[in-house]
Amino acid sequence: MKRLALILPAFLLLFTGCSKIILKKMADGLSGESQGSAFTRDNDPELMADALPLAMKLYETILEKNPKHAGIHGSTAAVFCSYSYAFIHFPADTLPSEQSFQKLQMYQRAKKMYLRSREYGLEGLELNHPGFREQFKTNADSALAMMTKKDCSLLYWTGLSWMGAFTTDKFDMKLALSVPKAVKVMKRVEELDPSYGTGAIDEFLISFYGAMPSSMGGDLEKAKVHFERAVELTKENSAGPYTAYATAVAIPGQNRELFDELIAKAIEINPEDNRDNLLFRTIQQNKANWYFNHADDFFVGNDLEESDDESLSDESDVLEQSTETEAQ
Numbered sequence: 001m002k003r004l005a006l007i008l009p010a011f012l013l014l015f016t017g018c019s020k021i022i023l024k025k026m027a028d029g030l031s032g033e034s035q036g037s038a039f040t041r042d043n044d045p046e047l048m049a050d051a052l053p054l055a056m057k058l059y060e061t062i063l064e065k066n067p068k069h070a071g072i073h074g075s076t077a078a079v080f081c082s083y084s085y086a087f088i089h090f091p092a093d094t095l096p097s098e099q100s101f102q103k104l105q106m107y108q109r110a111k112k113m114y115l116r117s118r119e120y121g122l123e124g125l126e127l128n129h130p131g132f133r134e135q136f137k138t139n140a141d142s143a144l145a146m147m148t149k150k151d152c153s154l155l156y157w158t159g160l161s162w163m164g165a166f167t168t169d170k171f172d173m174k175l176a177l178s179v180p181k182a183v184k185v186m187k188r189v190e191e192l193d194p195s196y197g198t199g200a201i202d203e204f205l206i207s208f209y210g211a212m213p214s215s216m217g218g219d220l221e222k223a224k225v226h227f228e229r230a231v232e233l234t235k236e237n238s239a240g241p242y243t244a245y246a247t248a249v250a251i252p253g254q255n256r257e258l259f260d261e262l263i264a265k266a267i268e269i270n271p272e273d274n275r276d277n278l279l280f281r282t283i284q285q286n287k288a289n290w291y292f293n294h295a296d297d298f299f300v301g302n303d304l305e306e307s308d309d310e311s312l313s314d315e316s317d318v319l320e321q322s323t324e325t326e327a328q
Helices: 002-016 020-030 045-065 070-093 097-128 132-138 140-144 149-168 173-192 200-211 220-233 239-250 256-268 275-293 302-327
Strands: none
Touching (some): 070 097, 070 149, 070 275, 097 132, 132 140, 149 173, 149 200, 200 239
């Protein structure tokens, strides 16, 4: 990492001297269908955790020179949102309660990165549809009605990063009040392209409908529908839908049997079956394994059962001692 830190300034300086034509070509390439493939096809999350910050600054440098390029806004939003979740947000979730200060710091950092991602996404949508941002403030439905299927990627990363920021700080009332707009953004993706991301939009909706209270739009039946559709779209070959349903429905419902069944199914899946998205499949697999190893932490009654077992054992020992005394 030290060597990367030394190379990075010179690397970025190189691009500041590039012609606009070259930068435009690079922006087109980075925002194309194959963007990020060198990263997403890797199976080493730790390596990518070290490498991605360099790529993120590269995206921002190119974006600075191409401020009117909607595609590179979308790609920059995607890489910041992905990095925030995979390497800051979820690792913070896994920290034990004794490390609450570090957990809070990581959540705050993840929130900042999510909001940065959201800004890139919103600006990309504005570039595609001038006047969108102003209209979105007063009438989200009419602003989103302008969107087409070509906007799905920008909409998805905007909405996902928006909701990610909220989940890292649910006491931010301004952000909490804006959640309905974020949900509208994601539902617009579903309307325009129901199979977007081969189940990616369904995974989000599993979590939303399963985890949110009914007063905020939660609906267990809808969560189940999106779970089944995600499983179908991924051909039962992705840990994501199973883990999403386990955490959004089985844990809140304290259904340990369902949880165990879903997580067992998730960890059976081989990430190597799809190398195009290998990095995120590997991260999903790691997540499923973490939940498998920490399942007892999420269900009440386990400690009581252990305590009851210990009590029964103690009572048995007392009875045995009493019987031996009487016999003597």
